[in-house]
Amino acid sequence: MANNFSQLARKSKANGSADKISKEQTGKPSLEIYKLGDNILRQNSKRISKVDSSIRTLAKKMLQSMYAAKGIGLAAPQIGINKELLVIDVNFEDSAAEPLILINPEISDYGTTLNSYEEGCLSIPGVYLNVVRPSTIKLKFRDEMGRPRKMKADGLLARCIQHEMDHLNGVLFVDRVTSKEDLNKELLKEGFHEKDVIPINCS
Ligand code: ZN
Numbered sequence: 001m002a003n004n005f006s007q008l009a010r011k012s013k014a015n016g017s018a019d020k021i022s023k024e025q026t027g028k029p030s031l032e033i034y035k036l037g038d039n040i041l042r043q044n045s046k047r048i049s050k051v052d053s054s055i056r057t058l059a060k061k062m063l064q065s066m067y068a069a070k071g072i073g074l075a076a077p078q079i080g081i082n083k084e085l086l087v088i089d090v091n092f093e094d095s096a097a098e099p100l101i102l103i104n105p106e107i108s109d110y111g112t113t114l115n116s117y118e119e120g121c122l123s124i125p126g127v128y129l130n131v132v133r134p135s136t137i138k139l140k141f142r143d144e145m146g147r148p149r150k151m152k153a154d155g156l157l158a159r160c161i162q163h164e165m166d167h168l169n170g171v172l173f174v175d176r177v178t179s180k181e182d183l184n185k186e187l188l189k190e191g192f193h194e195k196d197v198i199p200i201n202c203s
Helices: 053-068 155-168 180-189
Strands: 073-075 085-088 100-110 114-119 129-134 136-142 148-154
Touching: 053 073, 053 085, 053 100, 073 155, 085 155, 100 155, 114 155, 129 155, 129 180, 136 155, 148 155
Parallel strands: none
Antiparallel strands: 073 085, 085 100, 100 136, 114 129, 136 148
C-alpha cells in the first residue's frame, strides 16, 4: 500500500543496530515493483512451507524497497514472487517501531463495522481512491522465524493488512472501488487502463 501522507514522510534515520532495517526513504527500491496491467499481479500466491533464511532475506529486501518507494506495505507478488509473504510498516516515520513481516496470513475474523478510506498502491502509483473494508480484523500468521502468531488490528493497520492480503489472491484495491467515474478519472490521469481492473461485487 502506498502512503498518502508523504508530507509526513520525512527522512527517518535508523539508529543503526546491524540487524535493523533502515527506513531510509531515499534511493531506489532494490526490487522491481510490478504495475497494474502486469499479469503476475493477478495470480494466486502459494503458502510458504518452510520459513528459512532465504525468506528472511527476501522480506528484508522487500522492506528496503517498500521504504524507498515510500510505501507502508508490500506483498511478494508485487515484486514478481507468488508467495504468501507481506511486509508492513504503518509507523514508517518512527525509526524505532518494528515493521511487520507476515507469512501465510489468514484472517480469522472480521469486525462488523465497515469504513471507507483512501488507499493507494505501489503497483498503481499516483492513484488514490476510497475503498470500503471492515475496520477491524483478527489475524493468524507465521513470523519470520516460522512461529505461529495471532493479532488483532484496527484502523490503518487493519486496512493495510487487508489490502496486502488481497494481493495474495490476485486482487488489487481498484477492483473494490465502487465509483466507476472516480476510478476511470484517476486511472486515466496516471496513464493506467480501465481494462486492467477486475471489478469485485462487494455486497
Ligand atoms: Zn497494493
